[in-house]
Amino acid sequence: MKKYNPKEIEPKRQKAWEEDKTFLTTEKMNQEKFFALVEFPYPSGAGLHVGHARPYTAMDVIARKKRMEGRNVLFPIGFDAFGLPTENYAIKTGRPPAEVTAENIVTFTRQLKALGFSFDWSRAVDTTDPKYYKWTQWLFLQFFKQGLAYKKNQPINWCPKDKIGLANEEVVAGCCERCGTAVEKRNKEQWMLAITKYADSLLAGLNEVDYIPQARAQQENWIGRSEGALIRFVIARRAGSHRPDEAIPPLTELPPTELQGIASPRSSARNDMREIEVFTTRPDTIFGATFLAISAELANKWLGIGWQTSAEVQKYITDTLVEQAVNTTREEKEKTGIATGVKAINPANGEEIPVWITNYVLGTVGTGAIMAVPAHDERDWEFAKKYNLPLKEVVLKIIGRPLPNAIRRDGACAVIMKGNKVLVLYTKKFDFFSLPSGGYNPGETPTETIRREIREETGYINFKITDYLGELEKNVFAVGRNENRYRLHKGYLVQLLDEEKVPLQLDGYEDYVSEWVTPEEAIKKLSENPYKYGDEEFVRRALNESDRCFTGDGTAVNSDFLDGLSTPEAKAKIIAWLEEKGVGKRQVNYKLRDWVFSRQRYWGEPIPLVFCENCRNHKYNYVIIHGFGSDSTQGFKPWLKKELEEAGHSVFLPNLPNTNNPSVDEQVDYILKNTQLNEDTILIGHSLGGTVLLKLLEKISTPVAKAVIVDAPIAPRYSDGDRPDVNKSCDWNFDFAKIKKNSREFVVLGDKNFSVIPENQLRELGQLVGSPTRLVQPEGAHFSRGSTREPEVLQAALFAGWIPLPAEQLPLELPQVQKYEPTDTGESPLATMSEWVKTTCPKCGGAARRETDTMPNWAGSSWYWLRYCDPKNDQEFASQGKLVYWLKNKSVILNEAERSEESLKAKQGNDLSVKGSFANAKDDRCGGGVDWYNGGMEHTVLHLLYSRFWNQFLFDCGLVPTREPYKKRTSHGIVLAEDGEKMSKSRGNVINPDDMVDKYGADALRTYIMFMGPFDQAVAWSTNGLVGVRRFLDRVWNLKEHVIARSYSDEATPSFKELIPSEHEGIASPRSSARNDKLTTLLHQTIKKVTEDIDGMRFNTAISALMQLTNEMTKQEAVTSGDYKILIQLLYPFAPHLGEEVWSALGANVTIAYEPWPQYDPALAKAEEFSLVVQINGKVRDTFSVSSDTSEDEAKRLALGSEKIQKWLEGKEPKKIIYVKNKLVSIVI
RNA sequence: GCCCGGAUGGCGGAAUUGGUAGACGCACGGGACUCAAAAUCCCGCGGCCGCAAGGUCAUGAGAGUUCGAUUCUCUCUUCGGGCACCA
Secondary structure (H helix, E strand, C coil), X not given: CCCCCHHHHHHHHHHHHHHCCCCCCCCCCCCCEEEEEECCCCCCCCCCCHHHHXXXXXXXXXXXXHHHCCXXXXXXXXXXXXXXXXXXXXXXXXXXXXXXXXXXHHHHHHHHHHCCCCCCHHHCEXXXXXXXXXXXXXXXXXXXXXXXXXXXXXXXXXXXXXXXXECXXXXXXXXXXXXXXXXXXXXXXXXXXXXXXXXXXXXXXXXXXXXXXXXXXHHHHHHCCEEEEEEEEEEECCCCCCCCCCCCCCCCCCCCCCCCCCCCCCCHHHCCCCEEEEEECCHHHHHHCCEEEEECCCHHHHHCCCCCCCHHXXXXXXXXXXXXXXXXXXXXXXXXXXXXXXXXXXXXXCCEEEEEXXXXXXXXXXXXXXXXXXXXXXHHHHHHHHHCCCCCCCEEEEECCCCCCCXXXXXXXXXXXXXXXXXXXXXCCCCEEECCEEECCCCCCHHHHHHHHHHHHHCECCEEEEEEEEEEEEEEEECCCCEEEEEEEEEEEEEECCCCECCCCCCCCCCEEEEEECHHHHHHHHHCCCCCCCXXXXXXHHCCCCCCCCCCCXXXXXXXXXXXXXXXXXXXXXHHHHHHHCCEEEEEECCCCCEECCECCCCCCECCEEECHHHHHCCCEEEEECCCCCXXXXXXXXXXXXXXXXXXXXXXXXXXXXXXXXXXXXXXHHHHHHCCCCCCEEEEEECHHHHHHHHHHHHCCCCECEEEEECCCCCCCCCCCCCHHHHCCXXXXXXXXXHHHCECCEEEEEECCXXXXXXXXXXXXXXXXXXXXXXXXXXXXXCXXXXXXXXXXXXXXXXXXXXXXXXXXXXXXXXXXXCCCCCCCCCCHHHHCHHHHEEECCCCCCEEEECCCECCCHHHHCCHHHHHCCCCCCCCCCCHHHHHHHHECCCCCCCHHHHHHHHHHHHHHHHCCCCCCCCCCCHHHCCECECEEEEEHHHCCHHHHHHHHHXXXXXXXXXXXXXXXXXXXXXXXXXXXXXXXXXXXXXXXXCCHHHHHHHHCHHHHHHHHXXXXXXXXXXXXXXXXXXXXXXXXXHHHHHHHHEECCCCCHHHCCCECCCCCHHHCCCCCCCCCCCCCHHHHHHHHHHHHHHHHHHCCCHHHHHHHHHXXXXXXXXXXXXXXXXXXXXXXXXXXXXXXXXXXXXXXXXXXXXXXXXXXXXXXXXXXXXXXEEEEEEECCEEEEEEEEECCCCHHHHHHHHHHCHHHHHHHCCCCCXXXXXXXXXXXXXXX
């Protein structure tokens, strides 16, 4: 007998897979696909880590099983090779990163192949390969062209000693990772990707996909949506606090992404007013706002430069800013602040409240200003306590759950104190403690009520009310009256003056006895009251123990028209009120920030843009065309005109004729008559003005430079009702071929809320002019109602001087440089290559300079799964037909004609005008994506979010067939070292997969890694455990000698020619044909379990089932080859080399990889007998084996008849007998 | 502080529509084979009482619901992960 020798069979099998192209994948239009994805590795110099083996083996197991189940499996691999370690290595050694990367990839490839993964190596990608990053650059340009990539001043981490910018992960405890110098913040212009515009969509998309809950939760957390309101507080300036000649600077300068759609307070009517705008998630507490707190950073912004202030306040601001710049640690700092002397008016009640500058309000969150409600916000409370600021309670905590049919009965409650003892009442009848309390009698004031109740329930007559303890709302059960109650209780602190008493006057159901106890006891006893809970809260308040800061939902009080409303109701009502008064609005805020997309590094994709001073300075003639029922003074147009003129352009903004009863043709003629259109003209048309713009383009003969169409109709269909005057203003027929020719560039902007123009019409327009519609959140609905400025329109209309490289100039390759360090100024090493930087402008042909920043490491991985679908394509990032095949839910089977058309369309997309074939994709076409994506938890936030963002954007551009990239996402737990610590070179506890393969074999390593513990949990490595698994594989191998000829299932497997080693013939007799013995049952149960467990990633229990089956087979005298083959097939996904070897040893002449997965027979999986458990009072007293078809009566009879049970019953009659089918009989005595 | 997820023998871990707790593997002990060792095979293996049959306690701690709880509810302890002055 030949011993199991993985060292011999594994390389042999790997070679065969490679030579036979076993796992190369092609699109098979008549076969259902399965796209299995693992995160591609970063090829570090350290080589493959066992940590890689866990997720890769898991998906390999799943992929191999799916192949056997008849799916066309795409299981690709590649290398995410841009990154810091290689770059730092290059800086240290001077070796080109590309060279080092190539070497590392060779090592990784060898190691991955040695583990026997069934990757399609022909599809391997390398993000640093210019053939790959050509498309990364191309995709980035789509973002740029859609206005989603912009430049912005952003602070970066700067090491003053090394003179380089640091990534966040290179900053350790505020210091440079390599030299330990304290890191500074420096401002640098950076490219940004506007991921915040997709915040809603990224959140909503989570409903369409199947992600493990933690991944979903983390994504939601990171996006951090909070709903609330923006509220404007007018500053009430005292005379002399403001110099009348002072120019008031603009207030709202936050980027639009952070403050989407805040109506600006700077309408001309309010020019003499300053306002502070706050964001709050609790607008319902506005009546409790006792001060405003603003961040030191934004003090000048909110209060105005030059506002009169003391040196003290100025010093505070400076000190705080310095402190915040230096102190980058995450510890919570003590709250500090200073009163400014400025007062603001609470719009809800007209109260004047002070404005404080504080360190606990951050400039980067919300508006940088808050209304402080100390009674209902812990931070405000802490601050107010420190600075002795007043507190106003406006939300009552509701104690107890709401009860059905509750009757309202308000009242008062007393905490009576004598020295340090508290008086509680005990009722024997109901056995509980309470405080003296009662409902108001008609005409009584609360204090009269409590005086009366104290006299009646305690008899004391000499006492004095010393404090008011506030109110509590309670849902209670009034046990004496037997009814549910809902009450507002006012609490009073009462000091007993002497012991004088009168007789008690108790109601019939009351039997109170007074008891003096310590406050601690009182709290304990009162909290145990099952009916009247909540009294203890008054005791706490009496002791000043309760901090009186309640942040939960409750009932509004002291809030004028909100009184009595629940928190959600109060929120809705106050927002409606604020909106009506024009002092606030509903607002959604996100934690998510835009993505900093620049790195001042060498080893990344160059950003394919050039800066052209000439183009930037070029002056254009703008024509702004207003819409229906409007004129040149309406909405954002005057503002836009002013902005453009200030930038040196000329602007024609006419009042069009018959605006209320318009004719598009008439308006077109009017414009043509009154202004000249030429190649330096930029048209901006809003609403019906956009329609006019299109008709204008139909008529002219020389193309204009650009056309910006803002929320315009191309058909008489509206979201907000019929518009007869608009409908008849135009024939609604457009010659788009001509229109397209007559503008060199188009931008289509739409209101993402589709308040006037419906979604499909907007998208259609974008498609027709060849520039996907950009949906934005305008300042006012439809860019008109209440909007005075629309920055997005301005941005779309301007040329900032950044010009994209045309597609034929891509890839823009990384040039060879002398040194890989960033420069002293913090620019990337590319900036030193003056020959490379100097270039010509693709637009005007003049002198221009290249962008020298590179893309972040996340870029290449943000779309790599798409490239796997078509990795060799040099015309497109992937052909549309292949994307559809691999990514759609049900493979869309395209015929040849359709495929070539799809491909052609996509090719046109290559000229940088986006014209994908999915632009009209409706929801029923959105579903799908990678079928199963497994990766590390460390990537669930950034990589997952970034790649979802890219995919959603590409979907909106019509370039990919699904909105979401991944249908299903799972995560593996990390592999810890044998000592339970993280594996690390410095600890010296790293397990090298090469060593393990060498000693125990790849199959043993793979199977062990799957067996070591639950897949989603962290598990410590154990070499002993690996040895145990190797022993299991040995046993499976040795079973081969046990196999006898002839099997019931051999006929079903035609690839077998001959079975049976001949030396066994005649030794063992073939197993009975009855096929319902124990082994058969176990076999079918095992097929079921392994099948289900692999699908559920319960690999450990699948393997344990295989071990049990193996043990059982080993015990048999002989095993049929049919049974043995099933074992081998079930084990094959885990141990593929062994599987193949045994398979061919059994006589197969083809690979096992595509053999059909075993199916179980439910009838045979069911045991003939089961062991019936008999319990007495829940304790197992007997168990015996009975037939599976035993009836309930029979089972009970058998149970009661058992000798052991009889002994326990001791002649007693059972009270109850419980029967659980095929499980147990439980006897209660 | 907030949000998630855990806690079961000496170890990794099984077991959920509530129904025999400890499957499977490791480690350990005993035995067979062997001149011997390795390998392999067989047996045992949570604590306590008991020669045994059996009993009894036991799933982080405490309470509760139930004939019956690792599983459901509440409180607490503790470990891991994420976020963190997010208004």
